[in-house]
Amino acid sequence: xxxxxxxILTACALMTACSPQALARPASCIEGTKPLTxxxxxxSHLVAGVDRFLLGELEKSxxxxxxxxxxxxxxxxxxxxxxxxxxxxxxxxxxxxDERIGFDAPELIGTTERxxxxxxxDGYNAYAVRWPAFGDVHxxxxxxxxxxxxPLAEIVAIPDADQSPEMLAGLVAGVPVxxxxxxxxxx
Numbered sequence: 001x002x003x004x005x006x007x008i009l010t011a012c013a014l015m016t017a018c019s020p021q022a023l024a025r026p027a028s029c030i031e032g033t034k035p036l037t038x039x040x041x042x043x044s045h046l047v048a049g050v051d052r053f054l055l056g057e058l059e060k061s062x063x064x065x066x067x068x069x070x071x072x073x074x075x076x077x078x079x080x081x082x083x084x085x086x087x088x089x090x091x092x093x094x095x096x097x098d099e100r101i102g103f104d105a106p107e108l109i110g111t112t113e114r115x116x117x118x119x120x121x122d123g124y125n126a127y128a129v130r131w132p133a134f135g136d137v138h139x140x141x142x143x144x145x146x147x148x149x150x151p152l153a154e155i156v157a158i159p160d161a162d163q164s165p166e167m168l169a170g171l172v173a174g175v176p177v178x179x180x181x182x183x184x185x186x187x
Contacts, residue, residue, distance in 0.1 A: 098134035106131045119171040124186040128170050137159035141165050157182035
């Protein structure tokens with residue numbers, strides 16, 4: 001077939017495929033599906049749908065938690081033993097798979113240039129601390145210690161990926177005051 005014939009056949013094929021009749025035909029659908037007819041920004045529709053789904057799952061989680069968590073409030077030791085399976089599951093979900101190293105208390109991190117006390121809040125002091133995790137790996141964070149009275153609980157506050165512990169403690173800007181739950185618990 002010569003070049004001129006190829007060009008003519010290609011042009012005819014394109015005119016047939018792009019004709020108003022061909023373009024007006026509905027695309028065939030896979031069985032059990034239908035064409036997507038959303039208008040506007042499809043990505044926004046997708047995000048809104050995911051948001052609705054996740055908020056619904058969050059609401060359901062309260063009831064699911066009641067079914068799966070068995071709290072024993074008869075004593076502090078009984079409570080600790082009753083939530084131990086939950087702690088193990090949280091450790092697994094957050095990637096803590098290695099055997100933990102026991103320790104008496106977190107170690108203060110300080111030098112003569114930079115003391116361990118990194119800030120003060122209304123009723124608490126914030127100290128830079130570290131603790132052994134496994135092997136030669138250590139965790140670091142802030143210890144918010146009340147300046148008066150005895151602590152009622154010990155809480156580990158894990159900030160979002162784009163937040164620092166200092167933000168949750170209200171020591172630096174970046175988190176709205178009502179969301180600084182670490183600071184609120186320490187006060």
